[in-house]
Amino acid sequence: MPVQMLTVTADEADLRLDRWFKRRFPTLGHGQLEKWLRTGQVRVDGKRAKAGQRLETAQEIRVPPFTEDAADAPRPPPARPVDPALAASLRDRVLYRDADVIVLDKPAGLAVQGGTGMADHHLDAMLDALRFDADERPRLVHRLDKDTSGVLLLGRNATATARLAAAFRSRTARKCYWALVARVPKPLTGRIDAPLAKMAGRMGDKVAVDEEEGKRAVTWYRVVDHAGRRAAWLEMEPRTGRTHQLRAHCALLGTPILGDGKYGGKDALIEGLGISRKLHLHARAIRMPHPKGGIIEVQAPLPEHLAASFAAFGFDERTAGPPFTAFDEE
Numbered sequence: 001m002p003v004q005m006l007t008v009t010a011d012e013a014d015l016r017l018d019r020w021f022k023r024r025f026p027t028l029g030h031g032q033l034e035k036w037l038r039t040g041q042v043r044v045d046g047k048r049a050k051a052g053q054r055l056e057t058a059q060e061i062r063v064p065p066f067t068e069d070a071a072d073a074p075r076p077p078p079a080r081p082v083d084p085a086l087a088a089s090l091r092d093r094v095l096y097r098d099a100d101v102i103v104l105d106k107p108a109g110l111a112v113q114g115g116t117g118m119a120d121h122h123l124d125a126m127l128d129a130l131r132f133d134a135d136e137r138p139r140l141v142h143r144l145d146k147d148t149s150g151v152l153l154l155g156r157n158a159t160a161t162a163r164l165a166a167a168f169r170s171r172t173a174r175k176c177y178w179a180l181v182a183r184v185p186k187p188l189t190g191r192i193d194a195p196l197a198k199m200a201g202r203m204g205d206k207v208a209v210d211e212e213e214g215k216r217a218v219t220w221y222r223v224v225d226h227a228g229r230r231a232a233w234l235e236m237e238p239r240t241g242r243t244h245q246l247r248a249h250c251a252l253l254g255t256p257i258l259g260d261g262k263y264g265g266k267d268a269l270i271e272g273l274g275i276s277r278k279l280h281l282h283a284r285a286i287r288m289p290h291p292k293g294g295i296i297e298v299q300a301p302l303p304e305h306l307a308a309s310f311a312a313f314g315f316d317e318r319t320a321g322p323p324f325t326a327f328d329e330e
Contacts, residue, residue, distance in 0.1 A: 004063040007162040008055045009155070010140035011113060011124050017044065018051040020061070028066075036064050057142065057241075058169035087129035094130070095151065096298045100160035100291045102130055102138050103298040108149040108278055108305070112140065123152075130154065141165055145244065147259075150177075150283025150300040155291075163291040168241065173288035176323035177236045177246055178224075178302075180280040180309055181255040182267055184232040189222040189326075192249045196242045206262060207244045209252060217242040219249045220327045224320050227313040231258065231270060235284075235320060237327045246281060257281050258309070273312050276305035285323035299323065 012020055021033050034051065036042045042049050043062040055061075082090075096103040106112070111122040127137045138154035139161040155161025167173040195214030196207040208214075218239040226232040232255065238245050247263045250256055256264025258280040269277065287297040302310065302317065310317060 002065050006061050006063060007165045008057055008059045008061065009161055009165060010057045010143050012055060013057040013143070015055050016051065017042075017049055017053050017055060017061075020055055025063075032066070058165040082126050082129040086126060090123075090126060090129045095300060096296070097132065100156050101164070101296060102154040102156060103286065103296075104130070104152045104154060105300045106144055106149060106152040106283075108147050108303055111146040112143045112152070127154070142168055142241070144283055145247075145279075145281075147279035148281045148283060149303040149306070151175075151286045151298055152283070153286060153288075160291040164288070167288045171239065173286065174324055175238060175283060176285040176287075177238070178282045178284045178306075178320075179234045179236060179246065179250065180258045180306070180313070181232050181234055181250050181253075182230075182258060182264065182270060183255045184223060184226045184229055185221070185234070185250075185253040185255045190220075192219045192221065192252065193217075194249060194252055196245060196248055198243070207242065207248050209248070215242055216240060217245045217249065219246060221249075221253075222326050225313075225315050227315075231313055233310075233313070233315050235323075235326060237324065275309050275312060278305045280306055280309060282306055287324055297323075 006024065008020070012023070015023070018030070018033060021028055033042070037049060037051060040048045041062070041064040044053070044055070045059050090104070093105040093107065094102060095105050106123065113124045114122045124140065127139075130138050134156050136157055138156050139158075141153040141155050141161060141164045144150065144152055153164060155164050164173075194209045194217060195211060196217045197210035197214035199206050199208050219236055220239065221234050221236045224233045224235050234250070236246055244263070247257055247260050251260070251263040256268040258268055258270060258275060259278045260268045260281070282302060283300060285297065285299040287295060290296045
C-alpha cells in the first residue's frame with residue numbers, strides 16, 4: 001500500500017493519534033506505529049508526531065507505506081441499529097443530499113458526538129440512518145454545540161469528506177449564524193478579534209479570552225434588528241472555528257446570547273415575555289465548494305423556539321436579506 005494522506009474528520013477530533021490509528025487500521029501493531037513515530041515517518045500537518053497528541057478536525061496525517069492486506073485496510077464502522085422513529089425524524093431533517101454531501105438541519109438539544117452519560121443518544125451514533133443508498137455511513141465534517149440548531153455538513157464517502165474538511169481548514173467554507181442576544185451591542189456592526197482558550201479544571205468545557213495562551217478567534221457581526229435596548233437580532237460570520245466562539249464573543253460584547261446561562265448567567269434571560277430559556281443560536285446557512293466542483297449553499301429554517309421569540313420581539317426574518325452579503329466586502 002503506498003503512502004496515504006488522510007484527513008481527520010470531525011468525529012475523530014480530540015482522539016489521541018494512537019487511538020486514531022487503532023480506529024482506522026485495527027490490525028496495525030503498536031510496535032510498528034511506535035517505530036514509524038520514532039523515525040518520523042508519521043506526520044501530522046507535515047510535522048513529527050507523538051502517540052499521545054490530540055488531533056483536530058481537518059488535520060492531515062501521513063501514513064507510511066506498508067504491506068497491502070485486506071486486514072490492514074481501514075475498516076468502516078459496523079452498522080448500528082437506529083430506532084425507526086428517530087431514523088425517520090433525522091431523514092425528514094435533510095436539507096440537501098447528493099452522492100457526496102448531506103446537509104442536515106440539526107435540532108437543538110441533540111449532541112453531535114457522545115459524552116458522559118449520553119449512551120447512544122447523539123448524532124454520531126445515528127449516522128447509519130442517513131446512509132440512504134450508500135455503502136458507507138456518512139461522516140461528520142464539522143460540529144455544532146448540542147444546544148445550537150441548524151446546518152450541519154456530512155460527507156457521504158471518504159474522498160468527499162476529506163475535500164469538505166479541507167475547505168473548512170482553508171477557510172473557504174463560510175457559515176452564517178443568527179442569534180438573539182440580551183441588550184444591543186455597540187457598535188451595531190463590527191469585528192471581534194479575541195483569542196480563546198479552554199478554562200482549567202472543572203471549567204474545561206468553557207472558554208475564555210486569553211491573550212497569551214488562546215488561539216485566535218475572529219467573528220464578524222451586525223445587528224439586523226433590535227427591540228429597544230432589551231434585545232437584538234445578530235447575524236454573525238465566524239472566520240475561525242473555535243469551541244464556543246460565538247457564545248464567548250457575544251458575552252465579551254456585553255450581550256450574551258439568550259438562554260446561554262453558561263456564558264451569560266442571569267443576564268441571558270428575559271422574563272415576562274414568555275421567551276424560551278433554550279439557547280437562541282442558529283446555524284442559518286453554509287456556503288462552500290462542492291467536492292466535485294461548483295458551490296453549495298444551503299439554509300436552515302428557524303427552529304420553533306427561535307421563531308416564537310422572533311414573533312414576540314416583532315422581528316421579520318425577511319429583513320435580513322441573503323446570507324453572507326453583509327460581510328462580502330470584509
